[in-house]
Amino acid sequence: MAREFSSVGVVGLGTMGAGIAEVLARSGLDVIAVEVDEAGITRGRGHLEHSTSRALAGGKLTQDEHAALLGRVRCTTSLAELADVDLVIEAVPENLQLKAEIFAQLDGITKPEALLASNTSSLSVTEIGVHTSRPGKVVGLHFFNPAPVLNFVEVVRTVVTEPDVVTDVVALARRLGKEPVVTGDRAGFIANALLFGYLNHAVRMYEARYATREDLDAAMRFGCGYPMGPLALLDLIGLDTAYEILESMYRQSRNPLHAPAPLLKQMITAGLLGRKSGRGFYTYE
Numbered sequence: 001m002a003r004e005f006s007s008v009g010v011v012g013l014g015t016m017g018a019g020i021a022e023v024l025a026r027s028g029l030d031v032i033a034v035e036v037d038e039a040g041i042t043r044g045r046g047h048l049e050h051s052t053s054r055a056l057a058g059g060k061l062t063q064d065e066h067a068a069l070l071g072r073v074r075c076t077t078s079l080a081e082l083a084d085v086d087l088v089i090e091a092v093p094e095n096l097q098l099k100a101e102i103f104a105q106l107d108g109i110t111k112p113e114a115l116l117a118s119n120t121s122s123l124s125v126t127e128i129g130v131h132t133s134r135p136g137k138v139v140g141l142h143f144f145n146p147a148p149v150l151n152f153v154e155v156v157r158t159v160v161t162e163p164d165v166v167t168d169v170v171a172l173a174r175r176l177g178k179e180p181v182v183t184g185d186r187a188g189f190i191a192n193a194l195l196f197g198y199l200n201h202a203v204r205m206y207e208a209r210y211a212t213r214e215d216l217d218a219a220m221r222f223g224c225g226y227p228m229g230p231l232a233l234l235d236l237i238g239l240d241t242a243y244e245i246l247e248s249m250y251r252q253s254r255n256p257l258h259a260p261a262p263l264l265k266q267m268i269t270a271g272l273l274g275r276k277s278g279r280g281f282y283t284y285e
């Protein structure tokens with residue numbers, strides 16, 4: 001029988017975690033969102049309120065629906081509060097050690113039948129899952145940024161993920177309004193394996209003064225019909241996140257396409273992280 005999901009834990013309330021919490025709450029699920037400290041909770045709540053107030057202003061949510069949605073997300077700094085959830089979606093930074101520690105803790109806290117999912121974009125779900133006593137109940141559930149807008153997810157199965165776990169997570173994705181694809185556990189899965197070589201190439205072209213940032217972006221938007229040019233998209237993803245994804249894919253595949261362009265590192269060191277810091281390739285208010 002298919003699993004019922006009624007309450008879901010989200011670990012990490014950054015751009016992706018807050019977006020995922022919103023998607024879950026919009027579908028009527030109760031969400032317990034965990035952050036490391038009060039500052040993290042305040043920032044995460046800010047993301048959630050900003051995004052949902054756009055939907056309210058645009059008439060996509062009524063005042064009551066908006067209030068109900070926010071009421072379904074409870075924030076805490078204690079992982080122990082996830083003891084009774086049916087599923088946890090982890091969305092912390094792309095650091096294998098950090099994710100492994102969190103999964104080991106979740107394994108001790110959650111019900112034995114609870115599923116543990118990672119929103120990792122580029123790390124090995126297999127390597128994360130082996131830090132639990134239930135690797136058969138570990139999957140990747142990879143959302144795309146902005147999660148409330150992009151109706152697609154990759155469901156990543158490892159060689160030991162139980163088939164019914166994949167089936168149930170695929171069904172959940174559909175309930176959330178996301179079209180799922182099932183993919184194997186290879187660096188970058190499908191979308192990032194294709195996307196990040198292109199984004200990195202764009203940074204190298206910009207670094208070599210091949211063209212201006214506006215012209216690089218215009219070529220892909222107007223010449224190829226992409227919704228955003230590559231440099232604007234890097235600003236949306238966050239340069240630090242993009243760097244971590246490239247590094248991780250490069251480490252696993254040694255494909256030179258994924259060796260991060262030096263300019264990315266310099267910009268990160270200088271604090272230019274993209275939209276979230278107010279400045280990346282472009283400047284934001």
Ligand code: CAA
Pocket residue numbers: 051054055058060120121143144145146148149150192195227228233237241
């Ligand atoms: N959060 C919530 N809602 C948002 C949003 C955000 N960050 N950004 C935009 N929206 C909403 C807007 O409110 C708007 O909603 P309404 O139609 O209800 O008004 C809608 O999305 C469209 O927004 P805009 O009119 O402002 O702008 P747009 O039409 O240019 O769309 C976009 C913006 C959705 C970001 C679009 O440009 C786009 O799809 N860009 C490409 C994004 C992309 O490629 N993402 C994948 C990144 S890779 C990844 O995520 C994987 C990873 O592991 C890092």
